[in-house]
Amino acid sequence: MNPTIKDVAKHANVSIATVSRIVNGLPGYSEETKKKVQQSIEALGYQPNAIARGLINKRTQTIGVLFPEVSGMLSSEVLEGVENAAHDGGFSVIVCNTTSSGKRTVKYLRLLQEKRVDGIIFASEDVKEEYYKIFEEMQVPVVLVSTASTHYNLPFVRVNDYEGAFKATEYLIQRGHTQIGMIGGSHHDPIAGVPRMQGFQEALQKHGLPFSENHVTTNEGYRFQNGKESLPLLLKKLPNMTALFAASDEMAIGAMSAAHQLGIKVPEELSIIGYDNLKIAEMCYPALTTVSQPLKDMGQTAGEILVNLIKGEQKEAESRYMPFTIIERQSVSALNDK
Amino acid sequence: MNPTIKDVAKHANVSIATVSRIVNGLPGYSEETKKKVQQSIEALGYQPNAIARGLINKRTQTIGVLFPEVSGMLSSEVLEGVENAAHDGGFSVIVCNTTSSGKRTVKYLRLLQEKRVDGIIFASEDVKEEYYKIFEEMQVPVVLVSTASTHYNLPFVRVNDYEGAFKATEYLIQRGHTQIGMIGGSHHDPIAGVPRMQGFQEALQKHGLPFSENHVTTNEGYRFQNGKESLPLLLKKLPNMTALFAASDEMAIGAMSAAHQLGIKVPEELSIIGYDNLKIAEMCYPALTTVSQPLKDMGQTAGEILVNLIKGEQKEAESRYMPFTIIERQSVSALNDK
DNA sequence: GAGAAATACGTAAACGTTTACGTAAAGCGA
DNA sequence: TCGCTTTACGTAAACGTTTACGTATTTCTC
Known part of the structure; x- marks a missing residue:
């Protein structure tokens, strides 16, 4: 088996306490014995046992x-x-x-x-x-x-998810969009669901744009499929939509994929902004504009x-x-x- | 701190050995004491210490x-x-x-x-x-x-990377492609680099198609950027190329992105097959045909x-x-x- | 009912460390 | 040189388990 501190001690003709002190850089030994012990450690290939250490250190x-x-x-x-x-x-x-x-x-x-x-x-x-x-x-x-x-x-x-969503929505508004939809998460998700929807809603309201339930779809997950399935639904509820905020990049890309299939040109006919900035965001075509979480x-x-x-x-x-x-x-x- | 086996033993009025036996399901105790000990464990919220266990079991x-x-x-x-x-x-x-x-x-x-x-x-x-x-x-x-x-x-x-590459190439050949390029890895990569290039080359040869250095680009990495940068180079070397085998999905999608930018339609003007079947493969547009590694x-x-x-x-x-x-x-x- | 075998425990050593404590030697100031 | 402090160690307990071994009690067996 692996050599223990005892083996090192024996090999170097010192006590295990001394070896321990040297290994841990504590004071209490001469330069001479230090060298001797280090040679023994080297010679035996000693590695302290982290388990034993953990037991006594409680770490x-x-x-x-x-x-x-x-x-x-x-x-x-x-x-x-x-x-x-x-x-x-x-x-x-x-x-x-x-x-x-x-x-x-x-x-x-x-x-x-x-x-x-x-x-x-x-x-x-x-x-x-x-x-x-x-x-x-x-x-x-x-x-x-x-x-x-x-x-x-x-x-x-x-x-701050609320602010991220708010700014993303404002970004669209500033570019002249007024018919903006959102593919959102769940109303029961207090982390990523609710705040992002609120940010979206309040950005709309702040700029005097109408908001109704027709402006958003909710989803249980944040996956590609959710986004892909959401786009047609959203389009039905909001036919004049020119821009879209998706609560995740995966959903954004799902929506983009659905748009391709429906013959809707992105970004010419439909602008999409995502959320997360996953690595895929720059890999899809067109590359996805998105809110970057570091x-x-x-x-x-x-x-x-x-x-x-x-x-x-x-x-x-x-x-x-x-x-x-x-x-x-x-x-x-x-x-x-x- | 956390209760130890000793605490349990004391609480149940037995020895630590008995507690240990009960915890580990070893034989050597009556139903009665078992119940008693289990109650003590429950009462104290005892959790065996995996560190101590590890020390003695060497596991x-x-x-x-x-x-x-x-x-x-x-x-x-x-x-x-x-x-x-x-x-x-x-x-x-x-x-x-x-x-x-x-x-x-x-x-x-x-x-x-x-x-x-x-x-x-x-x-x-x-x-x-x-x-x-x-x-x-x-x-x-x-x-x-x-x-x-x-x-x-x-x-x-x-x-088997060789076979995967071989089949991927054959897949293209069977669909009538004769001008096929490859975006590959490195000649110094014995794992994913060489075998995939060999599979490609030998599939071409088996079907009587020409092969030369002009048919492949090599790359140090397997990333999106490598693929994106490789496409123009490959196109220069092989202008009539109608199909492309990329040694990774990321590179395939990189090539697809470059194609989009160059106005080359995928798959109408250029067919692309990838390798890996990452989750992104089904998310890009058009969805990527690829060799799936499970x-x-x-x-x-x-x-x-x-x-x-x-x-x-x-x-x-x-x-x-x-x-x-x-x-x-x-x-x-x-x-x-x- | 005597001896053997099985059962139900308890005792203590071991796992590989760290560290409080003890001690002998060395160093030092006056 | 004496007493004191410092240095350089060694001894042994502790961390929380598992398990070999011992022992008292019970259960069989004939």
């Missing part, structure tokens, strides 16, 4: 990350950021795929509890009471990313906050609204001459 | 997964499969983002060694000697996914093989070629009448 240098879907394009970019920050802070990350299932989430939380992770990043889902109780039991810091908790006071990292940055920031919380450098973490920007590409045309 | 129930890029669409689908299989087998997964950097890879491998993971999944990169040495040191099973090792005998899960399945299979290896149910793992299929969508047109 595993590991965090858990829960996503509703690891292969979602959104999740994967956030994950990259988290992993990066964790690694820089000396932590490993365990990924958990909750598939938006409550049971699975609880199971994972229990697992992370058994594994004694030092902190948790929770993404893209509402925090149920059941989860929060486990958080409390676990006594480890938690940070939310790309979501927020309506009921509990947990630090989060996200963009996904990787958000993950990174959440990771950094969590690490600081774990290290105790901050006691109470402040939440962070990340800046969004509108990425202008080719899917929106101006009706006026600017 | 952490954790595997490490190394990807060159976690946010790549390819990686994220594979990861989902791996995570799924691991979870089903009772394992957690630690993700590592090597960013294709050798130094970082080694650092991660060392980390996984310290953390005493029970196995490793290594994705999408060639296995260097340096890595292999660490694998040997670690004495844990390793399985490769979406890659293979040219020098070392490690089990892998992947599709990414999630591959991850799942690799995970299952690894778990079996760890549990010792298999001693020597066989490698697995996964089946590819050609997904027909709208980016290829037939020149003949079938």
Whole structure:
């Protein structure tokens, strides 16, 4: 098996305490013995056992990350950021795929509890009471990313969805559009659903444009298919529509795909603006104008906050609204001459 | 802190050994004490400490997964499969983002060694000697996914790239194309680069079509930009080209984007077939015909093989070629009448 | 009903560390 | 040179489990 600290101690003719001190850079030994021990470590190829360390330090240098879907394009970019920050802070990350299932989430939380992770990043889902109780039991810091908790006071990292939607809508209005529709999420989704619809609605109202239920479709998901199926419905409700705000890039691209099939030219006959700025946004044709969420940055920031919380450098973490920007590409045309 | 087995023992008036036996389902106690202990566990909310367990069992129930890029669409689908299989087998997964950097890879491998993971999944990169040495040191099973090792005998899960490319090319030939180009990877990439180019070349030759260097462009990466930049070059070398095989979906979509900009109609004037079947393949317009790699399945299979290896149910793992299929969508047109 | 075998536990060592405490030697000021 | 502080270690307990072994009690067997 792997050599232990005992083997090193024997090989170097010192006690295990001395080896431990040298490995951890604590004071209490001469230069001479240090060299001797380091040679033994080298010779035996000794690697400290993180498990044994964890047992006594009550620190595993590991965090858990829960996503509703690891292969979602959104999740994967956030994950990259988290992993990066964790690694820089000396932590490993365990990924958990909750598939938006409550049971699975609880199971994972229990697992992370058994594994004694030092902190948790929770993404893209509402925090149920059941989860929060486990958080409390676990006594480890938690940070939310790309979501927020309506009921509990947990630090989060996200963009202001209301404002993002508001600005996206204004962007269309400023380009002369007056018949603007929206492909939205669910009324029951307090994170990405409601605020984006509100932003849309209030932007319309602010500029004196009419708003009714005919201006939006709601969807249970934010996927390509949802967008693709929504466009014809929306077109029926709002036949003169010249511009469209979709609550996600996937839906925007779905709508674009439906438009192609219906022979509607984008952006000449229909302008589309999306939300997220996934990598696909610049790959479709025409390239999608969209509200950019700095996904990787958000993950990174959440990771950094969590690490600081774990290290105790901050006691109470402040939440962070990340800046969004509108990425202008080719899917929106101006009706006026600017 | 969290209650320990000692607390439970005290609470139930038994020894810790008895509690341990009950928790682990080993024999050696009466129904009566079992009930008593379970009540104590319930009452205290006891959760066994996986760290302590790991220390004594020399099993952490954790595997490490190394990807060159976690946010790549390819990686994220594979990861989902791996995570799924691991979870089903009772394992957690630690993700590592090597960013294709050798130094970082080694650092991660060392980390996984310290953390005493029970196995490793290594994705999408060639296995260097340096890595292999660490694998040997670690004495844990390793399985490769979406890659293979040219020098070392490690089990892998992947599709036969040569055949996939061959069939993709034949698919175009069967639809009457004779002027076929390829946007390929690198000559130095023994995994995805060379075999796909060979498959392309040999399909051409088998059907008596000419092949020269003018038929392919090579690229260092497999990204959108590579494809987008390659199309004009290829068109210059092969002006009569009516069909195109791209070694990745991203490149195919890049080429499609370039075609749009050049006013070349896809598929009427140029047919394109891709490779991978990423989620974006069905989202672009026209939807991309492509060679499907069962990414999630591959991850799942690799995970299952690894778990079996760890549990010792298999001693020597066989490698697995996964089946590819050609997904027909709208980016290829037939020149003949079938 | 005596001896053997099975059952139902408890005791204590082990896993590989960290660290509080103890101690001998060295260094030092007067 | 004496007493004190500092340095350089070693000893052993602790972290929370699992498990080999021991032992008292019960259950069989004939």
